[in-house]
Amino acid sequence: xxxxxxxxxxxxxxxxxxxxxxxxxxxxxxxxxxxxxxxxxxxxxxxxxxxxxxxxxxxxxxxxxxxxxxxxxxxxxxxxxxxxxxxxxxxxxxxxxxxxxxxxxxxxxxxxxxxxxxxxxxxxxxxxxxx
Amino acid sequence: xxxxxxxxxxxxxxxxxxxxxxxxxxxxxxxxxxxxxxxxxxxxxxxxxxxxxxxxxxxxxxxxxxxxxxxxxxxxxxxxxxxxxxxxxxxxxxxxxxxxxxxxxxxxxxxxxxxxxxxxxxxxxxxxxxx
DNA sequence: TATTTGTTATATTAGCTATATAACAATTAT
DNA sequence: ATAATTGTTATATAGCTAATATAACAAATA
Numbered sequence: 001x002x003x004x005x006x007x008x009x010x011x012x013x014x015x016x017x018x019x020x021x022x023x024x025x026x027x028x029x030x031x032x033x034x035x036x037x038x039x040x041x042x043x044x045x046x047x048x049x050x051x052x053x054x055x056x057x058x059x060x061x062x063x064x065x066x067x068x069x070x071x072x073x074x075x076x077x078x079x080x081x082x083x084x085x086x087x088x089x090x091x092x093x094x095x096x097x098x099x100x101x102x103x104x105x106x107x108x109x110x111x112x113x114x115x116x117x118x119x120x121x122x123x124x125x126x127x128x129x130x131x
Numbered sequence: 132x133x134x135x136x137x138x139x140x141x142x143x144x145x146x147x148x149x150x151x152x153x154x155x156x157x158x159x160x161x162x163x164x165x166x167x168x169x170x171x172x173x174x175x176x177x178x179x180x181x182x183x184x185x186x187x188x189x190x191x192x193x194x195x196x197x198x199x200x201x202x203x204x205x206x207x208x209x210x211x212x213x214x215x216x217x218x219x220x221x222x223x224x225x226x227x228x229x230x231x232x233x234x235x236x237x238x239x240x241x242x243x244x245x246x247x248x249x250x251x252x253x254x255x256x257x258x259x260x261x262x
Numbered sequence: 263t264a265t266t267t268g269t270t271a272t273a274t275t276a277g278c279t280a281t282a283t284a285a286c287a288a289t290t291a292t
Numbered sequence: 293a294t295a296a297t298t299g300t301t302a303t304a305t306a307g308c309t310a311a312t313a314t315a316a317c318a319a320a321t322a
Contacts, residue, residue: 049281054300065237072289098153100251101150102150120228144311199268201269276310282304287300288298
């Protein structure tokens with residue numbers, strides 16, 4: 001699989017897994033309807049514990065990105081199913097705020113931050129439409 | 132002081148202190164050259180331990196936002212002193228990436244995220260120039 | 263000179279991260 | 293139908309971080 005774990009990172013492993021799965025979806029490497037590998041197989045691939053991957057999957061479910069069918073598997077939700085709720089928008093803004101404010105105080109201009117944001121988009125080779 | 136601690140938050144107290152001090156600087160409530168309150172007095176104000184505030188101050192120093200003079204106090208660095216380094220820019224982008232990518236996958240458009248970013252700016256009542 | 267300052271040290275409690283096993287029940291494959 | 297696979301749940305352990313609590317030190321300040 002495409003996930004690469006950095007054990008020395010200050011980012012927890014389960015969080016690394018979560019982020020890279022999200023990134024994989026953003027890249028289009030995984031599409032809505034696709035099933036994620038079982039927690040056991042992915043854990044074996046990554047050389048981590050089953051529960052670590054399981055925690056990541058549940059985090060993805062809580063974010064509204066996948067659906068976990070008990071004793072069956074995890075499926076990536078369609079863009080319709082995961083229509084952006086006001087709560088999600090608020091959460092994104094909440095996550096965005098400290099990063100942007102810190103950037104500002106460090107001397108970054110709005111244009112610089114905007115440019116970085118667009119760079120993140122383009123680095124993922126996203127078509128003009130969106131996800 | 133203007134800092135409000137949420138004990139139940141998943142954000143550590145020392146991190147809350149750090150963020151709100153940064154926000155205070157962004158707001159212009161605190162300017163370069165100003166001294167931060169002593170770790171003991173701020174800790175007493177917030178009702179937290181001295182070491183918690185001390186950890187926050189050292190985090191701010193590591194970020195390049197303040198200078199701690201041993202056995203004297205902490206001073207907010209000037210905008211010249213904290214000129215944006217390539218490493219800092221890279222760090223900001225690193226912090227920005229997971230937030231933006233998650234927003235995308237949840238269905239937020241580049242315009243929406245851009246709008247949120249500008250909202251963060253305007254909510255802080257920042258003059259056109261910058262900080 | 264006395265107070266305040268950040269620093270350093272030690273100790274304790276709580277929670278989170280991650281791993282390790284194990285067993286269960288439902289789903290899926292053979 | 294049987295066997296294998298699945299997510300779930302439970303228990304236990306080790307290591308780390310967060311936060312608090314004291315205490316003492318030496319330099320800076322009042």
